Amino acid sequence: xxxGFIGCGNMSGxxxxxxxxxxxxxxxxVFITEKTPGLAAQKAAESxxxxxxxxxxxxxxxxxxxxxxxxxxxxxxFAEAAPVFRQSGKPIVSLAAGVSxxxxxxxxxxxxxxxxxxxxxxxxxxxxxxxxxxxxxxxARNAAAPDAMxxxxxxxxxxxxxxxxxxxxxxxxxxxxxGSGPAFALLFMESLAKGVHxxxxxxxxxxxxxxxxxxxxxxxxxxxxxxxPWEMIDRVCSPGGTTLEGIYALEKAGFAAAVTGAVESxxxxxxx
Numbered sequence: 001x002x003x004g005f006i007g008c009g010n011m012s013g014x015x016x017x018x019x020x021x022x023x024x025x026x027x028x029x030v031f032i033t034e035k036t037p038g039l040a041a042q043k044a045a046e047s048x049x050x051x052x053x054x055x056x057x058x059x060x061x062x063x064x065x066x067x068x069x070x071x072x073x074x075x076x077x078f079a080e081a082a083p084v085f086r087q088s089g090k091p092i093v094s095l096a097a098g099v100s101x102x103x104x105x106x107x108x109x110x111x112x113x114x115x116x117x118x119x120x121x122x123x124x125x126x127x128x129x130x131x132x133x134x135x136x137x138x139x140a141r142n143a144a145a146p147d148a149m150x151x152x153x154x155x156x157x158x159x160x161x162x163x164x165x166x167x168x169x170x171x172x173x174x175x176x177x178x179g180s181g182p183a184f185a186l187l188f189m190e191s192l193a194k195g196v197h198x199x200x201x202x203x204x205x206x207x208x209x210x211x212x213x214x215x216x217x218x219x220x221x222x223x224x225x226x227x228x229p230w231e232m233i234d235r236v237c238s239p240g241g242t243t244l245e246g247i248y249a250l251e252k253a254g255f256a257a258a259v260t261g262a263v264e265s266x267x268x269x270x271x272x
Contacts, residue, residue, distance in 0.1 A: 001029065001152070004062025006055055006077075008032040008043045011095045012068030014131040016047055018160045022133060025049075033058045055081045059088050064149065066093045074099055078107035091120040091149045097175045098270050101142045101168060118144035122153050125171050126161075127178045135161030136178040140168040176266035184262055189214045 003025060005012040012032070019025040030049035034040035037053045044051035052058040055077075059065060065085075069077055074096065078085075085092065085108060094104055101121045108119050122145050126137040137157040141150050157163045166174060192213065193206035201209075221229060237244040250256075 001064065002062045003030050004052070004058040004065045005030070005032045005068055006058060006065060007068035007070075007073075008034055008040070009068055009070075010128060011126065012066060013043070013047070014128045014135075015066070015095070015126070015160070016049065017131040018133055018135070019156065020047065020049075021131075022159050024156060024159055031058050031061050056084055059084050059090060062090065064091050064093060064153070066095055068095045071096050071099045074104070074107060078104075079110065082108045082110065086119065089120070091122060091145060093122045093124055093153055095124055095126070097125060097179055098172070100171075101140065105142065118142060120145045120149065122150060123168065123171065124153065124157065125175050125178060126157060127182055129182060130157065130160040133160055136181075137161060137163045138166045138171060138174040138178065139163060140166060140171065172267045172270035175270040176263045179270070180263070180266040184259065185214065 003019075005016065008016070016025065016030060016032075020027065020030075027048040028050065030047075031052050032040055032044055032049055033052045033054060034043060037051065040051040040053075052061065059081075067074075092104065094101075101123050104121055105119055120142070122139065122141045124137060124139055126135050129135045130137070135157065137160070139150075139154050139157065154163050154165070164174070189210045190207070193203065193210040196209070197203050197206045217232075220232060221227075233247070237247060
């Protein structure tokens, strides 16, 4: 199967990198386009895949087309490219946050008053951790997307991490968790490191130790047999101990409410 990526930004690049590393993609079966042929050639050379001069060429060569464009670019892009997509009938997988399947279909058939038959569309919300095989991905599809293609797309992302099949109405919420969550987790990790750095530990050691603390804690949560995080927190908190003192300081500062508020703000933004 040939895979086409229209727009090879951070998300598309992460999918390609992870899939190549996992042996899911072969470089000769991956095609990309960018704003200009020169930029496409440059990015293709970096990963060893193949560049296409524009959307018409990549639609002709690929069996499934991933759209990695920014949401604000969608209307202008489909105003020009929609007829070629409709003629090809090839499935589209959108990687964009905040662009619904219904919206994409309306852009595809903007010039077709009758709208004809529905177009096969799959929506994916993932994060950059797919590059490491540790992604968290949500999927949804419209009624026209074939079962076999949908299973292929889900299977691809399952090999790059965890996959959750969700109702599309929950995508903004999932975007706040999976899309924005890594930044929130990294901010917490950096703050842990900053705390010990202020107390005299060198920054490099502090960052590595903090990263391993966060990684190990996450693995313990996943492998803990379904234990609630607070159960594991309680195991660490000795009466009158250092951890309990730190937890009290976090709660006093509104840590939990701040994190919940960050997720809610990101979800509101994702709804557009």
